Amino acid sequence: MISLTGGYIILKNLNQYNTRALLILSTISLMIDLDHFTGLGIQVLHNLTVPALTIVAFIYLHKKKQEKYAAYMLALTVMLGGCLLMDMVQGMYGIPLFYPLSSELYLMPASWDITLPWDHTSNIISRHGIALLLYYGAVFLASKLFSCRR
Numbered sequence: 001m002i003s004l005t006g007g008y009i010i011l012k013n014l015n016q017y018n019t020r021a022l023l024i025l026s027t028i029s030l031m032i033d034l035d036h037f038t039g040l041g042i043q044v045l046h047n048l049t050v051p052a053l054t055i056v057a058f059i060y061l062h063k064k065k066q067e068k069y070a071a072y073m074l075a076l077t078v079m080l081g082g083c084l085l086m087d088m089v090q091g092m093y094g095i096p097l098f099y100p101l102s103s104e105l106y107l108m109p110a111s112w113d114i115t116l117p118w119d120h121t122s123n124i125i126s127r128h129g130i131a132l133l134l135y136y137g138a139v140f141l142a143s144k145l146f147s148c149r150r
Contacts, residue, residue: 002086002132003029003079006139010078013143016071025072029079046087046095051080062146071146078142082135089131 004026011017032045058073087095094107114125123129 002135003082006082006135007075007079009136009139010075010143010146011071014071014074014147016068021072022075025076025079028076029083032080032083044099046084047099048084048097049099051077051084054080074142074146078139081138085131085135089127 004022007022007025007029008017011022032050035045054073054077058070058077061067061070061073084095084097088106089108091107094105096103097106098104108127108131113123113127116122116124
């Protein structure tokens with residue numbers, strides 16, 4: 001869901017919003033979870049390789065003055081990043097961000113949760129909130145940087 005809202009915000013800010021395109025991008029961004037069902041192993045798609053490829057596509061399209069498709073690639077990159085970030089927060093073991101260079105798993109630690117001193121069951125700040133702050137910060141930054149260069 002956060003990927004969908006992130007894509008919506010970027011496309012809306014760049015005046016490239018299209019419901020059909022957003023639904024297609026959302027479907028594509030969810031495809032990184034296919035490795036859960038195919039038996040390929042989580043390392044195949046849950047890494048920075050796929051978002052890196054979309055960044056390369058974004059740069060290429062931007063240089064070719066294909067602004068509409070560049071905006072779609074930027075939205076897809078941020079949406080893929082949102083999926084990876086949520087898997088880092090929710091997952092049990094983490095994800096191999098730098099696979100195939102490294103198989104080390106990365107997970108956002110539970111120790112990032114800040115609780116009330118007298119009640120350790122209520123979070124003031126949770127790792128989920130930190131992840132959302134990071135994600136929507138990236139959404140804002142991406143949409144503002146790209147809109148300034150147009």
